[in-house]
Amino acid sequence: MTPLPPEKSEEDRIRPHVYDGIQEFDKRLPNWWLYTLYLTIVFWVGYWAYFEWFRAGPTSAQEVGAELARIEAARLAVAQVDDPTLWQMSRNPAITAAGRAVYDANCAACHLASLRGKAESPVAIGPDLTDNVWVYGGRPVEVHALITKGVLAKGMPTWGPVLGPRKISEVTAFLLSRHREGDPIVLQPPSTP
Ligand code: HEC
Structure with a gap:
């Protein structure tokens, strides 16, 4: 065993093993390395708590789903207005969320937030929009056209x-x-007014 070189401190003791005639100093890990390790541990705890314990963040599948819905919404927004397109839009969460916002801001006053209008409350002005009874037609293009034109005489x-x-x-x-x-x-x- 070779003696410690004189310039090496107490910390740098030689470890007892010998591999292929090679010996190692028992070096302390450098601080930058240790702090990086501690930081990754702290980050791991936060990351794991956020995504796995509290499930606060979206899963990858949800992120992909939302992104696909957004792409489809952009494509449908420029498509022509016909029944199949409107039905497809009605199954797209990005579009229905935008539609909900439009509804809450403009329609809920008369048709109520539940969409049930007069069916929910006799003082509501607008009719129920969730039932299968339609005055002006229930096909998507008919509903679309009615909303565009309105029925001024009846208060729509x-x-x-x-x-x-x-x-x-x-x-x-x-x-x-x-x-x-x-x-x-x-x-x-x-109905006749
Ligand atoms: C000022 C009150 C009022 C507001 C605001 C209003 N509506 Fe209406 N809506 C009515 C009334 C009243 C009728 C019933 C007309 C009739 O029966 O002749 C109606 C009818 C309708 C119909 C037709 C239902 C059927 O049976 O054919 C649709 C669809 C509709 N509204 C959608 C909307 C949408 C979407 C909005 C928001 C963009 C909206 N309304 C905002 C009062 C309103």
Whole structure:
């Protein structure tokens, strides 16, 4: 065994093993290395708590799903307005969320936040938008056209110039999300005022 070189301190003791004639000093890990390790441990605890214990952050699958919905929403926004497109929009969470916002800001006053209007409260002005009974037609394009034009004589405003076609498609999709494709459509003649 070779003696310690004189310049080496107490800390740098030689470790007892010998491999292939090579001996090692028992070096203390450098501080930058240790602090980096401690930092990663602290980060791990926070990261694990956020995503695994409290499940506060989205999972990768949710992130991918939301991103795909956003891409599809952008594609559908420029598509023409027809029944299949509007039904497809009604199944897209990015679009129905936008439609919900349009609805809450413009429609809930009369049709109520629940969409149930007169069916929920007799003092509501607008009719129920969740049932299968429609006055002006229940096909997606008919609902879209009715919202655009309104029924001024009956108190349903004309939304076309206020909201524009994109927001009307979004709010129509939101209404349709409370229905199912293929549900029966019961036509009710407009009541005389
Ligand atoms: C000022 C009150 C008021 C507001 C605000 C309003 N509506 Fe209406 N809405 C009505 C009334 C009243 C009717 C019923 C008209 C009729 O029966 O002739 C109606 C009817 C409708 C119908 C037709 C229902 C059917 O059975 O055919 C749809 C769809 C509709 N509204 C959607 C909307 C949407 C979407 C908004 C928001 C962008 C909105 N309404 C905002 C009062 C309102």
